[in-house]
Amino acid sequence: MPAKAAFFDVDGTLVRTNIVHVYAYYATNRGSLRGIAGRTLGTALGLPVFGILDAVNRKAFNEFFYRYYAGLSEDRLVTIAEDMFEDVLKPALYEQTQDLIDEARRAGCRIVLVTGALDFTMRPLARHLGCDDVIANKMQFVGGKATGKVIPPIIEGANKANAIRAYCEREGLALNQCHGYSDSASDYAMLAVVGRPTAVNPDLRLRSLARAYNWPILDLK
Amino acid sequence: MRPLKTLQKLYDEESQVVITEKGSPPRALFYGEGFLQEDLPVGTRVIFPRPPLEGVPNVKAAIRWAINHPEGMDPLHALLRPGMRLTCVIDDISVPLPPMVTPDVRQSILEVVLELCADSGVDDVHLVIANALHRRMTEGEMKRMVGEKIFDAYYPDRYYNHDAEDPDGMTELERTSHNEVVAVNRRVAESDLIVYVNINFVPMNGGHKSMGTGVTNYASLRHHHNPKTIRESDSYMEPKASALYTKNSRIGTVIDNTLKVFHIETTLNNRMFGAPTDFLAKKEEDYTEADRLKFQALRFTLSKLPRAAARKVLNAIPAPYDVTGVFAGATEPTHAKTLEQSWKQYVVPVEGQSDIVIFPIPFVSPYSVNSVLNPLLVQVMGLGYFYNLNRGVPLVKKGGVLILLHPAYDEFDPVQHPSYIEFFHRLLPETRDSMKLEHKYEKEFAENPSYVHLYRKGNAYHGVHPFYMWYWGENGRQHVGKVIVAGAENNHVPALLGWDRTDTLSEAIEEARGFMGRSASISLLRIAPTVMVDVK
Numbered sequence: 001m002p003a004k005a006a007f008f009d010v011d012g013t014l015v016r017t018n019i020v021h022v023y024a025y026y027a028t029n030r031g032s033l034r035g036i037a038g039r040t041l042g043t044a045l046g047l048p049v050f051g052i053l054d055a056v057n058r059k060a061f062n063e064f065f066y067r068y069y070a071g072l073s074e075d076r077l078v079t080i081a082e083d084m085f086e087d088v089l090k091p092a093l094y095e096q097t098q099d100l101i102d103e104a105r106r107a108g109c110r111i112v113l114v115t116g117a118l119d120f121t122m123r124p125l126a127r128h129l130g131c132d133d134v135i136a137n138k139m140q141f142v143g144g145k146a147t148g149k150v151i152p153p154i155i156e157g158a159n160k161a162n163a164i165r166a167y168c169e170r171e172g173l174a175l176n177q178c179h180g181y182s183d184s185a186s187d188y189a190m191l192a193v194v195g196r197p198t199a200v201n202p203d204l205r206l207r208s209l210a211r212a213y214n215w216p217i218l219d220l221k
Numbered sequence: 222m223r224p225l226k227t228l229q230k231l232y233d234e235e236s237q238v239v240i241t242e243k244g245s246p247p248r249a250l251f252y253g254e255g256f257l258q259e260d261l262p263v264g265t266r267v268i269f270p271r272p273p274l275e276g277v278p279n280v281k282a283a284i285r286w287a288i289n290h291p292e293g294m295d296p297l298h299a300l301l302r303p304g305m306r307l308t309c310v311i312d313d314i315s316v317p318l319p320p321m322v323t324p325d326v327r328q329s330i331l332e333v334v335l336e337l338c339a340d341s342g343v344d345d346v347h348l349v350i351a352n353a354l355h356r357r358m359t360e361g362e363m364k365r366m367v368g369e370k371i372f373d374a375y376y377p378d379r380y381y382n383h384d385a386e387d388p389d390g391m392t393e394l395e396r397t398s399h400n401e402v403v404a405v406n407r408r409v410a411e412s413d414l415i416v417y418v419n420i421n422f423v424p425m426n427g428g429h430k431s432m433g434t435g436v437t438n439y440a441s442l443r444h445h446h447n448p449k450t451i452r453e454s455d456s457y458m459e460p461k462a463s464a465l466y467t468k469n470s471r472i473g474t475v476i477d478n479t480l481k482v483f484h485i486e487t488t489l490n491n492r493m494f495g496a497p498t499d500f501l502a503k504k505e506e507d508y509t510e511a512d513r514l515k516f517q518a519l520r521f522t523l524s525k526l527p528r529a530a531a532r533k534v535l536n537a538i539p540a541p542y543d544v545t546g547v548f549a550g551a552t553e554p555t556h557a558k559t560l561e562q563s564w565k566q567y568v569v570p571v572e573g574q575s576d577i578v579i580f581p582i583p584f585v586s587p588y589s590v591n592s593v594l595n596p597l598l599v600q601v602m603g604l605g606y607f608y609n610l611n612r613g614v615p616l617v618k619k620g621g622v623l624i625l626l627h628p629a630y631d632e633f634d635p636v637q638h639p640s641y642i643e644f645f646h647r648l649l650p651e652t653r654d655s656m657k658l659e660h661k662y663e664k665e666f667a668e669n670p671s672y673v674h675l676y677r678k679g680n681a682y683h684g685v686h687p688f689y690m691w692y693w694g695e696n697g698r699q700h701v702g703k704v705i706v707a708g709a710e711n712n713h714v715p716a717l718l719g720w721d722r723t724d725t726l727s728e729a730i731e732e733a734r735g736f737m738g739r740s741a742s743i744s745l746l747r748i749a750p751t752v753m754v755d756v757k
Contacts, residue, residue, distance in 0.1 A: 006670060096678055103670040103677075106388065179670060198671040214642040216671040217635060219679070 005173050006104035007164050009182035010115040013200045016092040025084045070148030074141050078120050085124035094220040101129050109179060116156045135163045161189035237569040239504060241265040246505040249516050251583035252708055253628045254531040256520045259726045265743040269504050270752035273490035274566050276543025283547040284333045291550030297483055300414055303342030308412040310436055313352040314362055315587035316422040317489055322539045326487050328368040330418045347408055348380040351435025354683035356637050357382040385438040386673050394479045397471040401444040406436040419486040424563045425457045427486050428556035429473025439667050439685060444468060448655035451695040455613040462613035477552055485549045488562040489542040493750035502750055535584050536591055567753040574756055576741035577733045578617040580607045582627040583749050592634040596714045597641050599627050601690045604697030614756040616744055620702040622733035629709035637681055640672045644687035649717045655695050663688050703736055705729040
């Protein structure tokens with residue numbers, strides 16, 4: 001049993017995509033032609049709103065965003081997740097992502113993805129990369145249909161740090177020996193809670209934070 | 222009338238040693254990316270480098286002669302068979318300092334060897350840079366080192382950096398009699414013949430160290446890159462006084478018994494500065510008016526430039542070294558010849574140790590080429606390399622004072638030295654004890670996946686490298702009573718390193734005299750170019 005773990009954010013850290021791409025895939029792969037057209041158009045029109053919300057408040061962004069899943073069946077969501085991984089996530093993986101995961105594994109770390117995306121969308125990716133666990137948001141289902149609400153607490157910002165701390169306590173891992181990887185300053189709490197934080201392809205704010213705190217900076221290709 | 226003893230002190234027989242008198246000129250001293258001009262107290266012994274030895278008249282002819290008349294092995298052409306697998310292992314950018322004017326001698330050697338290979342039907346040839354846990358060389362640096370023609374033909378598939386962290390790229394040979402791991406780059410280990418292309422910049426380069434450290438990994442290096450070995454070494458520069466050399470020899474002997482290695486070693490002279498800056502290698506007594514003007518202009522310009530720009534300017538000046546010897550063949554007899562030539566260039570005999578020794582620290586070190594001389598590297602230059610530029614007897618007395626001239630700025634290169642930053646700011650505030658650092662933190666840094674990634678995919682030194690830098694200063698730390706960094710521009714860097722600081726060299730000498738007594742003897746090692754002392 002490894003005594004430490006490496007926690008990886010996904011969007012922008014391991015893959016070039018972000019959560020909007022994932023939803024766009026769902027939007028274009030459901031129901032009738034008319035439905036597809038309508039949702040695609042809706043998503044396209046909503047992109048500026050998503051962008052603003054994402055920048056201003058990641059939590060609000062996630063809550064707003066997940067409403068779009070309402071009414072879809074669980075089976076359907078899982079099936080589309082497999083296709084979505086092949087079509088969207090796999091081609092968007094950075095070439096060096098697998099190396100980074102393997103290096104963490106060789107250092108004796110358990111590999112855990114920590115993401116604001118929904119758990120079923122991340123499972124094929126986790127399987128592909130050889131991850132041990134996924135800490136992600138869980139959609140609420142009633143009668144096999146998604147309600148569009150996420151079971152709280154939503155995994156984002158400071159909650160990622162709480163989730164990591166809880167995970168380490170539960171699994172008997174030494175938090176100060178654990179590694180954290182993220183691209184965004186919104187994950188500052190997640191990086192600050194582990195003993196060995198690393199900024200990966202960081203945004204400007206995180207880059208300056210990483211410089212200030214002497215965290216290593218990786219530029220994945 | 223002065224007593225005879227005093228007269229002897231003032232008139233040293235060795236022409237490279239000057240005793241400062243009342244009318245002596247001020248000294249031009251390296252101070253990081255700048256220069257200081259300082260008057261030294263009367264009686265200070267200034268030790269200058271030897272003038273450059275004459276280079277061989279035709280480098281390629283010397284290379285051909287050496288590989289046709291090798292020591293303890295058949296000539297290279299007799300070892301080549303059509304269809305064989307051959308790997309040239311090449312010293313990395315850490316030597317020489319500064320990088321030499323092109324063509325680099327490595328290029329000259331490769332041009333001869335690769336032509337011979339082609340003539341002998343040897344097509345499966347790889348060129349591997351023996352960077353060990355040093356940073357990967359950049360594409361531009363690799364091209365400069367071997368020349369455009371070889372680069373275009375071999376890069377990137379057959380000309381590349383060694384990767385000590387490649388899980389499939391290493392193989393372990395039999396262990397030594399002391400159970401030390403002997404790990405070697407897989408391509409190298411699976412070759413029918415290895416040609417090691419060396420530059421001997423100081424006597425600690427070359428010999429068994431070439432293969433034993435150049436193409437190995439952390440598991441093997443940790444047997445000798447540790448504080449215990451360093452404490453057991455009286456000098457890194459003389460094989461018989463160096464436990465580091467002894468351990469490398471044990472590992473190298475296993476390599477020689479398992480693999481066929483043909484060494485080509487080269488020695489360079491002391492011509493570190495070309496025409497515009499050649500006055501820097503002179504004694505100030507020999508300066509012409511033009512030299513004085515040039516020095517003032519250089520000092521003024523560098524002092525007005527932003528530090529990064531000054532660094533850029535200084536790094537852009539290559540050294541016009543001449544090749545003074547080429548030796549080839551089996552490891553030990555070849556290296557013995559190299560050492561002999563190396564001593565001839567570098568060693569200056571001096572009478573007795575000094576209470577106070579001054580080391581001006583220049584802008585470049587083996588680990589800061591095209592980068593920053595961060596505080597840990599300043600430390601390794603002073604207490605590691607310069608302190609060890611001797612044959613077993615240091616220039617400074619036990620318990621004496623070392624004065625380093627450097628601004629000691631708190632600057633690190635996050636691309637090349639990411640793990641240095643954590644080492645300096647997280648570990649040193651906790652402890653400066655090498656044994657404790659090794660025991661508590663070395664493995665963690667060595668295995669940190671972020672540092673491993675930066676070493677493998679970026680141009681960063683391995684995560685464990687700052688530990689080695691700290692261990693390298695271990696002998697100096699154990700030996701001296703006090704280190705003062707004169708001209709340090711802040712308090713916290715000297716404090717973290719355990720040093721005193723002063724604003725000027727005069728203040729540093731005053732403080733050192735306060736520590737050692739008013740009659741304390743003072744020596745200044747006027748480096749660079751390279752100079753070593755033989756203390757009698």
